[in-house]
Amino acid sequence: FSVVMFYHFAFLAISIALFGLSASGVFAFVRRTALARSEPGPQLAARSLVFAACTIVALFALVRLRVGLNYSPRNLMLMLAIYALAAVPFFTGGLVVTLAISRMAGRVNTVYAADLLGAAAGCLVLLPLLDQVGAPGVVVAASLLAVTAAVLFAPAARRPRTAGIGLAIVLVPIVGQLTGLAGFDVKDTKGHEGDQVLFSKWNSFSRIGVYEREHGDWSLSPAYTGPKPKTRFMDIDSAASTPILSV
Numbered sequence: 001f002s003v004v005m006f007y008h009f010a011f012l013a014i015s016i017a018l019f020g021l022s023a024s025g026v027f028a029f030v031r032r033t034a035l036a037r038s039e040p041g042p043q044l045a046a047r048s049l050v051f052a053a054c055t056i057v058a059l060f061a062l063v064r065l066r067v068g069l070n071y072s073p074r075n076l077m078l079m080l081a082i083y084a085l086a087a088v089p090f091f092t093g094g095l096v097v098t099l100a101i102s103r104m105a106g107r108v109n110t111v112y113a114a115d116l117l118g119a120a121a122g123c124l125v126l127l128p129l130l131d132q133v134g135a136p137g138v139v140v141a142a143s144l145l146a147v148t149a150a151v152l153f154a155p156a157a158r159r160p161r162t163a164g165i166g167l168a169i170v171l172v173p174i175v176g177q178l179t180g181l182a183g184f185d186v187k188d189t190k191g192h193e194g195d196q197v198l199f200s201k202w203n204s205f206s207r208i209g210v211y212e213r214e215h216g217d218w219s220l221s222p223a224y225t226g227p228k229p230k231t232r233f234m235d236i237d238s239a240a241s242t243p244i245l246s247v
Contacts, residue, residue: 002237003135003186003207005067005082016083020090027091028098040103041155044096045162048150051092052169055143056184058085059136059173063186066193093146127204134202136185140173189238198232210234215243 002010028035035043062085067078097115104111129138147166154162176182186207187197196212213233219242220228230246 003189007237016086017090020087021094024091024094025098028095041153044099045150045154047096048146048153049165051096052143052146054092055089056173058088059139059184061085066190130204144170206236219243
């Protein structure tokens, strides 16, 4: 959110996550009679695949949407679209957790223990994973975990088919990224439309980018009257910028 929109909206991700998870619980309660008609294993496997697919689709769209800070009907619609897209993976993923707990009430201690262990493991691996594969890569990794869950939930006879569908879902962003036909990383960010990206790297808390653009005279003293030094444009999350001087 800080890169695609602005840093003001970074903490909004928490609200959207809670909204999506809560909405899935309400949906499961309202539709409890219909959901109870299906066997837990196949149902959880199918919902996990939906979670994986929705995560990939949401990522593909979110890295391409651009919104400005000025108020306009267009920006308002773009922000609402971003909020809705970002909430979908939390809704579909939350539904898997809700159904696992509600449909396996007889083993709720095991399910809840797995839930807590998974959350703890996520906290431990998130920071090093962000350093290695970046934010979009972490989202794809979450989709891969959803596919793994689908295979484990599926009955033994359906696991090969489930694995094949899940593999197809995960291969789409990988192939698109490697071939450059449909990238899943942030490229044409706000304020950099058409700029040549010389370097970009995600870390555990931001995205650093260097662009083929003069930074201007922002860092020069008003008393300086000489020629402008050759610079490159570097920023954090496509907003907080600084010049890199040629030496």
